[in-house]
Amino acid sequence: xxxxxxxxxPKAETPTTFALAMAxxxxxxxxxxxxxVDDLGSPGGYVYGGxxxxxxxxxxxxxALIEPVDSWLPSLPRTFTHRTVQLIRADELRHIRRAVxxxxxxxKGLEARVYSAGDLPxxxxxxxxxxxxxxDPVRWQQEYRLxxxxxxxLTASRYQSYGRPDFAALDSDPDANAVSAxxxxxxxxxxxxxxxxxxxxxxxIASGEDRRQLAVVEANMAWFSNRYECDPDRVLExxxxxxxPRTDLLDRDMPYxxxxx
Numbered sequence: 001x002x003x004x005x006x007x008x009x010p011k012a013e014t015p016t017t018f019a020l021a022m023a024x025x026x027x028x029x030x031x032x033x034x035x036x037v038d039d040l041g042s043p044g045g046y047v048y049g050g051x052x053x054x055x056x057x058x059x060x061x062x063x064a065l066i067e068p069v070d071s072w073l074p075s076l077p078r079t080f081t082h083r084t085v086q087l088i089r090a091d092e093l094r095h096i097r098r099a100v101x102x103x104x105x106x107x108k109g110l111e112a113r114v115y116s117a118g119d120l121p122x123x124x125x126x127x128x129x130x131x132x133x134x135x136d137p138v139r140w141q142q143e144y145r146l147x148x149x150x151x152x153x154l155t156a157s158r159y160q161s162y163g164r165p166d167f168a169a170l171d172s173d174p175d176a177n178a179v180s181a182x183x184x185x186x187x188x189x190x191x192x193x194x195x196x197x198x199x200x201x202x203x204x205i206a207s208g209e210d211r212r213q214l215a216v217v218e219a220n221m222a223w224f225s226n227r228y229e230c231d232p233d234r235v236l237e238x239x240x241x242x243x244x245p246r247t248d249l250l251d252r253d254m255p256y257x258x259x260x261x
Contacts (some may be wrong), residue, residue, distance in 0.1 A: 006030040006045040007236075008057050016225075019232035020239065027236075040172055047243045048223050054243060055260065064246040066195040066260040070105035070131050072253060075193070080186055082205050082215040083136040091128035101135045105174035106220060131212045133218075143203035143217055144179050145228055147238040151191035153183050155234035157227070160203075175204070182214040195256035197241035199225040221258075 007024040009017040011033045020106030032039055034057065043062040047054050058065050074085045087105065096117060114137045117129040143160040146153045156170035156179070170176050182202060194200075201217035223243035225237045249257070 006032060006041060007050075008032050008034050008040070008045055008047045008061075010041070010049045010053050010097050011035050014226075015046060016227045016235075019227055020095060020236050023232040023236045026233070044245050046240045048239050050224055051221075051258075054223055055258070058243065058258075059260060062246050063243060064201045064249045064250075064253075065221065065223060065243050066197065066253045066256040067106060067242075067258050068194055068219040070133075070194060070196055072219050073105070073133060073216065075192060076216060080190070081215050082207070083137075083138050084212045085133060085135040087123065087131055088134055089128065090130045090132055091130070093134075096134065099137055101137050103133050103218075105133050106132060138208040138215075140217070141204040141206055141212060142166070142173070142175065143201060144173075145229055145230060146183055146202065147201045147222060147225075147226065147227075148187065148191075148194070148198050149201055149238050149241060150196050151187045151194075153180070155230040156180075156183075157229040159201075159228040161224070169231075178214065186216065192252075194219060195242065195253050196250055197222050197236075197238045197253075 005028070005194050007020065007029055007149055009021060009031065013033070024031050034040065034053070037060065040060050042055065043183065045061055045063065047057040047063055049057070054065055057063065071080070074087045099114055099116045101112070101114050102110065110132070140160070141162060142158055144156055144158050146156045148154065158166060158168045158170060160166055170179060173179070183200070184198070186193050199220040199222050201220065202214060203217050204212045205215050207213050221242065222238045
């Protein structure tokens, strides 16, 4: 039977699950692609996958999934966002009379994009009480993914340029030093408002002719984030903290446990 040193992944392989499986096997761990409940062993292990899959595994193996709270991005000082960001209920969309960028706080459901006042997607959300992030539209240049453990970036990757996929390890990016310094300042000032294992996306916002500013894009759960060109072993380190045995949970991560349903 699978034991505590097992990584559970969905049966449909992705580049990230393939890389994490290779990293796990290099550590001597077992890797199981889950088809049904019979593939699960005794309590314990680690999981990587989408919210429905990860919750299915976590509930049966007594794992704790940790994730940032919905209000984290809107709570940041404007020096880290460089735009207005609000967390509102879907039924409040009708009161907005301007074009805004709308997205769910963490999970991917409603299409994240700019909506004009006439086509705000209140009818496309699951309920009037669903929470949505609404922000000023901005033009992102390069965007970067940071896998963070204990308020320190373990590995990072560029993943997008001007809205198009553009993968490269952060170390090879010409702005690596600036991005690293921004991340260090962010984590020093507000890192204690995040779980100990988390993914943060940051990027350059175009703010005028030949001007740009680094800003936070969003925070995500580590157990459901593409690695892009991040080091897979270090990504696995973050995932194992973010989606592992409940008995190993740190006290500081208690407020960030994903609730069933």
